[in-house]
Amino acid sequence: MTRGLDWAEVERAMAAQAFMERAADRAAAVREQRLQRLQRRRQILRKARFALQELSAAGEDPPEIRLRRGFIRRAEPRQRTEDPDRLPQRAAQHPGKLADAVQADLRSRPPMTRLVSRSRWAMPLYLTAIFEAHCALGADHKLDHRERYLAAGPAGAWTDPWSTLLGDPDRTQRNRRVRVTRALTELERHGLVELGKPGTMNRFEQFKLLSEVGNGRAYEVPGETGPALTLPPQFYLSGWHLVLEPREIAVWLMLRELESRYSARGVGATDQTRWGYYGVTGEVYTAHYELAEFGLVELLDLIPNRRRGRATRKPQHPRAQAGQVSQAAEDRPRLPVYRFITHPEAFDRDALEVVSRALSASPPPRFNT
Numbered sequence: 496m497t498r499g500l501d502w503a504e505v506e507r508a509m510a511a512q513a514f515m516e517r518a519a520d521r522a523a524a525v526r527e528q529r530l531q532r533l534q535r536r537r538q539i540l541r542k543a544r545f546a547l548q549e550l551s552a553a554g555e556d557p558p559e560i561r562l563r564r565g566f567i568r569r570a571e572p573r574q575r576t577e578d579p580d581r582l583p584q585r586a587a588q589h590p591g592k593l594a595d596a597v598q599a600d601l602r603s604r605p606p607m608t609r610l611v612s613r614s615r616w617a618m619p620l621y622l623t624a625i626f627e628a629h630c631a632l633g634a635d636h637k638l639d640h641r642e643r644y645l646a647a648g649p650a651g652a653w654t655d656p657w658s659t660l661l662g663d664p665d666r667t668q669r670n671r672r673v674r675v676t677r678a679l680t681e682l683e684r685h686g687l688v689e690l691g692k693p694g695t696m697n698r699f700e701q702f703k704l705l706s707e708v709g710n711g712r713a714y715e716v717p718g719e720t721g722p723a724l725t726l727p728p729q730f731y732l733s734g735w736h737l738v739l740e741p742r743e744i745a746v747w748l749m750l751r752e753l754e755s756r757y758s759a760r761g762v763g764a765t766d767q768t769r770w771g772y773y774g775v776t777g778e779v780y781t782a783h784y785e786l787a788e789f790g791l792v793e794l795l796d797l798i799p800n801r802r803r804g805r806a807t808r809k810p811q812h813p814r815a816q817a818g819q820v821s822q823a824a825e826d827r828p829r830l831p832v833y834r835f836i837t838h839p840e841a842f843d844r845d846a847l848e849v850v851s852r853a854l855s856a857s858p859p860p861r862f863n864t
Contacts, residue, residue, distance in 0.1 A: 515862065518862070519859075519862040522859050522862065523859075526854045526859065527854075529740075529854055530851060530854040530855065533738065533847060533850065533851055533854070534851070535664050536662050536663075536664045536847075537847060538664070539659065539662050539663065539664045540662040540734055540737060540738070540847050541847075542655075542659055542662075543659055543660055543661065543662040543734065543737060544732065544733070544734050546655040546659055546660055547623075547626065547660065547731050547732055548732055550626070550627060550630045551626075551630050551728060551731075551732060557728035557729075557732060558626075558629040558630060558632070558728060559629075559725050559726065559727065559728060560625060560626055560629050560725070560726040560727075560728065560730065560731065561629075561716065561717040561719075561721070561723035561724070561725055561726075562625070562707060562717075562723055562724045562726065562748070563706070563707050563708050563717055563721070563722065563723050563724075564722050564723060564724055564752060565605065565606075565707070565708030565709075565722075566605065566606050566607050566707035566708060566709075567605060567607050567724060567748050567749065567752045567773065568605055568749075568752055568772050568773055569604075569605050569771075569772050569773075569774070572767070572768075572771030572772050573603050573604075573770070573771045573772075573774070574771075575767075575770065575771070603774070604773075604774025605772075605773060605774055606685055606686075606687060606707060606708065606709045607745050607748060607749075607773070607774070608745050608773060608774035608775055608779070609685045609774070610681070610682075610685065610741055610745075611741045611742050611745050611779055613681060614677060614678050614681040615740075615741065616661060616663075616674050616675070616677070616678035617678040617681040617682050617741075618741040618744060618745075619661055619736050619737050619741075620657065620661060620675065620678045620679070620682065621682055621687055621688075621707075622731075622736045622744075623657075623660050623661065623731075623736065624688075624704050624714075625704075625707065625714070626731050626736075628704060628714060628716055629716055632716045642654050643655070643656060643657060644656040644657070644700065645657050645658065645671075645672045645675040645676065645699060645700060646658045646668045646669075646671035646672035646675060647668045647671075647672075656671075657675050658671035658672070658674070658675055661674075661675070661678075661737065662734070662737045663675075675699070676699045679699050679702055683702075685709060686705060686709040686710070686711050687704075687705050687706075687707065687709060688702045688703060688704055688705055689702065689703040689705055689711075690702050690703075724748070724751060724752050724755060726839075727839050727840075727842055729842040729843050730839075730842045733842055733843060733844060733845055733846050734845065734846040734847055735842050735846040737846070738846035738847055738850050739789075739846070739850070740782065740785075742778075742779045742782045743782040743785055743786055745773075745775060745779060745782070746775060746779065746780060746782040746783055746786060747786055747791055747792065747837065749764065749769060749773045749775055750762060750764070750783075750786075750792060750835050750837050751837045751839070752773075754836075754837055760836050761795060761834045761835065761836050762834060762835060763832075763833055763834040763835065764780075783833065783835065784859065784861050785853075785859075787835075788853045788856075788859070788860065789841075789849055789850055789853055790838065790841045790844075790849065791837065791838060791841050791842075792835045792836065792837050792838065793835065793836040793838065794833060794834075794835055795833065795834040795835065795836070796832070796833060
């Protein structure tokens, strides 16, 4: 006897299929916009890389960049009071401002993920300033940001402005300056730079770089034996800090920090770990797909038969198969289903070419499986 069709099940399957198709279309549109932005920046990104190479050439060898771990990870985990992804995004009484709960959530994150939420330019600006500080140390001369203008200096100025180092393609000097000042304002809000007093001349040009842990102290390059994460110079010299989105940088730094912390190749992060210690929300965490596409991480999927990011069945605890644990214990959160291996050597490639080539494959490969 032939079993009749379950039309409710068919409708659910069709709705799921339509949802995934809409998601693929949205992702394709976002990738196309990003690709177009990168193409507009092609010439200035080459100039930015050349300027960074000149900075690093002041010393004997390109410096390895050391980031204090407090920039990436909290010493103690945050306490989850409610689902952060469901927090209201705007305050009812002030529609232009973030809700109090969102602001409190932002303040509780480590500095790295505070820079993911709003300004696209704040993180690359801060990372570039740290690179400059390392190069200055290697060249044995005093770091002085006042030698570098925001958008353009007088004719004959011997240093490139910050807007060039950031790869800003805007032809209007005023617009380039506005982007740098907004990024500096965002960094000041999180205690990562110190600006001059409001109303004073050159308050932005004379900014002071502060420690990446957000304690308000003047920045000093970490010692080789301190609690710091080391980045290869090619992360900068190949333009990755300018081409990657801030959320992609944050996820890569999280995974790299986990690898170095546990001296392991192949690490994962449960939602409690990535949200509690690193401030990485579920939305930000999805950047691991792009990192895998760009060859910066290797993704190891621990659930077989996964389709479009979804598991066709729940992974079973090995002890559950032997009947040694209850179903309730089986349903409790366990190890992450993704594990990752980072590939720092992949930064040797030209970031613009690698990312542009990957983005040209649209919709994203994960929607084609």
